[in-house]
Amino acid sequence: MSLPDRIDPRPPRRIYRWDLDKTYLRTDFDSFRDLVRTAFQKAHEKVAVPGASALIRELAANGDSRLCIVSGSPKQMRTVLEEKLKLDGVKWDEFVLKDNVGNLLRGRFRALRGQVGYKLPAILESRVSAPVEAEEVLFGDDAEADAFIYSLYADLIAGRVDERVLTQVLEAGGVYPDDAERVRSSWKRIPIADPVRRIFIHLDRLTPPAHFAPYGPRVVPIFNYFQAALVLLADGHLTAPQVIKIAVEMVQTAGHNIITLSNSFQDLIRRGLPLQQAALALSQALDGPNGIIQAIRPVPDIIAAFTKRLAALGTPPAPPRAQAVDYVALISHALPRTHKDRKK
Numbered sequence: 001m002s003l004p005d006r007i008d009p010r011p012p013r014r015i016y017r018w019d020l021d022k023t024y025l026r027t028d029f030d031s032f033r034d035l036v037r038t039a040f041q042k043a044h045e046k047v048a049v050p051g052a053s054a055l056i057r058e059l060a061a062n063g064d065s066r067l068c069i070v071s072g073s074p075k076q077m078r079t080v081l082e083e084k085l086k087l088d089g090v091k092w093d094e095f096v097l098k099d100n101v102g103n104l105l106r107g108r109f110r111a112l113r114g115q116v117g118y119k120l121p122a123i124l125e126s127r128v129s130a131p132v133e134a135e136e137v138l139f140g141d142d143a144e145a146d147a148f149i150y151s152l153y154a155d156l157i158a159g160r161v162d163e164r165v166l167t168q169v170l171e172a173g174g175v176y177p178d179d180a181e182r183v184r185s186s187w188k189r190i191p192i193a194d195p196v197r198r199i200f201i202h203l204d205r206l207t208p209p210a211h212f213a214p215y216g217p218r219v220v221p222i223f224n225y226f227q228a229a230l231v232l233l234a235d236g237h238l239t240a241p242q243v244i245k246i247a248v249e250m251v252q253t254a255g256h257n258i259i260t261l262s263n264s265f266q267d268l269i270r271r272g273l274p275l276q277q278a279a280l281a282l283s284q285a286l287d288g289p290n291g292i293i294q295a296i297r298p299v300p301d302i303i304a305a306f307t308k309r310l311a312a313l314g315t316p317p318a319p320p321r322a323q324a325v326d327y328v329a330l331i332s333h334a335l336p337r338t339h340k341d342r343k344k
Contacts (some may be wrong), residue, residue, distance in 0.1 A: 013324075014135050016137050018069050019072075022106065023052075044087065046081075060091060060155060067091065115146075116145065116170070116174075137198045138150045145334045198235060200221075202222055232279075
């Protein structure tokens, strides 16, 4: 009996797609000075958004998943960015960076700031090789157009957006013809499915959550990654002990406390997220024995107070209903700079 030459890894059951700047990393690029300083930072000088690395590690610990990173950072920063991720204990399967030097040399100036023509083809091309049944969760921020691009991506592969609308969006977004062709080519190779379960938008600029209401309940704006962990607990991606570990790390390393964590939970409840079962699971986990948590002071006291606050949560409002997204109407608001540049 002969043995196979190799054993291929199991196909991923879940795919987690992350942006980097302002989603995973605290990055300032609102001025030229900020851009220069960011470009010359060493790996140990870069700071992750609190809870982001802990969340990624806990999601990876469940197995059968892939971490795919698509960032607008230039390719020349790959070495330092990879070193930073390794310092944080983050392992990735796919890492795409933007070819800004190539865009400059080719005179593609719109592409330097444009995101639709960069991120949309990149994630569509990645999806081509993914299993049809693989679920996806995407992470972005409010500094650019992640909610728009991720929602469009989800509805494209689910068959809810037709080619007429796609063409209008690509034209309004100032997408170059070759990038538009990459979008169409990849899209047509992807079997119709509805894999995108959640889109998290980190509110780096503190955009009001109501701003994202037109995208429906699939898009969840978050002020911190404890909120993302709570929703992922409710969605079955994390266990209650894993959420507690993320909360503990945020308490220990980022200055969070019982007030900020409980306010974060209550904010999601007020917005209609169905988290009552998650609250129950957390309460049960907090009441049970956990040697690691009990050994860390003052975490036991914080947990005891947090358990009382969970018990005090009232009946949540009805969750928002899913709705069709009008991408043609939204693009001028989602991509104001790109839209203006195209008109020049």
